[in-house]
Amino acid sequence: MKYKYDPKRIREVLGKKVQFLLGDMACVYGGLLAGCSFFGGYPITPASEVAEGMARRLPRVGGTYIQMEDEIGSMAAVIGAAWGGAKSMTATSGPGFSLMMENYGFAAMTETPCVIVNVQRTGPSTGQPTLGAQGDMMQVRWGTHGDFEALALAPSTVQECMDFTIEAFNLSEKYRNPACVMTDGEVGHLRERIIIPDEKDLKIIDRVTATIDKEKYIPFTNSQTRKSKVPDFATFGTGYRTYVTGLTHNEKGFPATDKQPDHERLVKRITTKITDDADKLVMVEQLNLDDADVAFVTYGATARPAESAMEMGRKNGIKVGLLRLKIVWPFPDKLVTNLAKDVDKIIVPEMNLGQMVHPVREFAENHCEVISAPKIGGEMHLPMELYKYLEGK
Template identity: 80%
Template sequence: MKYKRDPELIRDVLGKKIQFILGDMACVYGGLLAGCSFFGGYPITPASEVTEGMARMLPRVKGTYMQMEDEIGSIASVIGASWGGAKSMTATSGPGFSLMMENYGFAVMTETPCVIVNVQRTGPSTGQPTLGAQGDMMQAKWGTHGDFEAIALAPSNVQECMDFTIDAFNLAEKYRNPVCVMADGEIGHLRERVVVPDEKDIKIVDRVPATIDKKKFIPFTNSQTRNSKVPDFPTFGTGYHTYVTGLTHNERGFPATDKQPDHEKLVKRITSKITDDIDKITNVEKLYLDDAKTVFVTYGASARPAESAMEMARAKGKKVGMLRLKLVWPFPYKEIQKLASNVDEIIVPEMNLGQIVHPVREYVEGQCKVVSAPKIGGEMHLPHELYKYLEGK
């Protein structure tokens, strides 16, 4: 059955324009608004409410919810649905994200648009199921093998859970890459006000379908109809016969595994299609950076106590600011380079033992001091814990 996004029906199902909902639920709303028509998932705390919400709501907008046997099956179903033409999504947490890694790479290699919501909890392994963490930030970038570019957003509030899920679909469709929404158990299980955007205020990007003469169509090369490294999409069933493999493939899609140039050409195209657009993709929030000498570089939940600590410091006349990475991957290295040349110190609070502090340090290149402010165990930093890092400044 062909799905057609119906803005009126979606809003009818979502209900009132202003609501007080869970972060997890806001991811569901974002998916529905973006035109998600397939969700394959396996419930896991603290992401279960995304799956539950999709099970309740997606069929009501004429989409398909499929309960899978595990997370390997979940991501596999999502990739299949995407090749069938659906905007597709799954949601999980650390243990499930680990299981998804092989097919995450398959989605990258086969240029399959899809969205993975990861409501992070503590690890390793099953860790603390009900408690939040930011321990999978590097896994999103390095968790599957080989060279690839990750695209990952990190919401800091419930509204952003909705907005970033919409953005994630748009980025996935535009670049034909899996996109991760790296939420966490803190934000996922927080309730806040959300405003459901009107249709005129919402941007929806759809993949470009293959339209040229079927005999001339080449599936894995620069677009044949636009100036883009992203090929037009040969939806299964439309007559554009395409071989889809995770093996290194030639432009026709057939395995070409024994020659260096074939691999280099393919992987450089599927990575540079994203990095070429870094300036367009980068999405940061800047607070008090005009005069700040000490700056928190944050993302996701840890931005919340950092902002409180920053306000406490500003009230005492300290020149403290914040750079919040709304999009963590691809890493906004130019913003970090610019910042490093203007400030004395960068503090990176994270609910892990130090992950994003590493690319920060890499791009600071010694221009200023970089301090990791880690906290693990399922609790956000307290504002005064972060304030301590500012004392005397």
């Protein structure tokens, strides 16, 4: 059966508008609502529920689910599906994400839209399978070799697991770049109320397909139909001639590996197509920052105890605010610089030994003190543990 995006049918399959839902399952809902019609994956705790949810529901909307032999194959299948014209996704956790790194780079280099949900658990290696962490925040940015731009979102609630998976698809389609939903075992395995948007409230972005005369089509250059560095997408079977390779390629897609300008032209275009829009891509929540002397800069699960700690601080007369990054990469550098000018201290709580604290420090540019508040071992920070940082203890 050929997949046709039918939001009415998808809403029927998802069921009631208000549900008490698991974070992982909310990623499934987000994917289906965005028009995902292909899932290639390999189950892994704590992301297995995403695969399970997709396996049950994708066939009911006319999509395809494949359990691959491993995560290398999963990522390859997802890329192939995208070139076959599908919106595609996979879901994994740390060990699988490591295996996906090679093809993650291939997707960036070949400008393949696709979505990876990473329900992070502790590492390195197999770590603590059932427990959450935020240890892959730098891997998503730098884990594959070479120069590329990451698109990564970090949900703090079950609702955001759904919303951000839709957003990841939108960004991925818009920029023809892989996009990652960097959730974690805490939020992925949490249940909360979610409200599923009605058909009319869905904002879905689709890739711009090639429409130009087939003889004039150039597959790897600025769009030929609008002002954009993102090429029009001619997927396989549409009659356009496209050659796809991870080697440095010329505008026609053919390997061009021995001249510096060819590489620079290509990689500058696939990175600046995203960085040119960096200001537009900022997605944050700002709480109590107007008069703040000290601020948490936080993301994902950790934002929750940070918000609780902020409330404790406010009750005790501490002028504390919070900046929550919804999109983590591209990093909102100007916003962080401006915040650093306004406050005396920034605290960065993370369920790792200090990762996002590095770009925060870089862009705080010595305007204020930046403190890392790490916690590892599969447990979230207690609000009291973060409150102590406010008291300077």
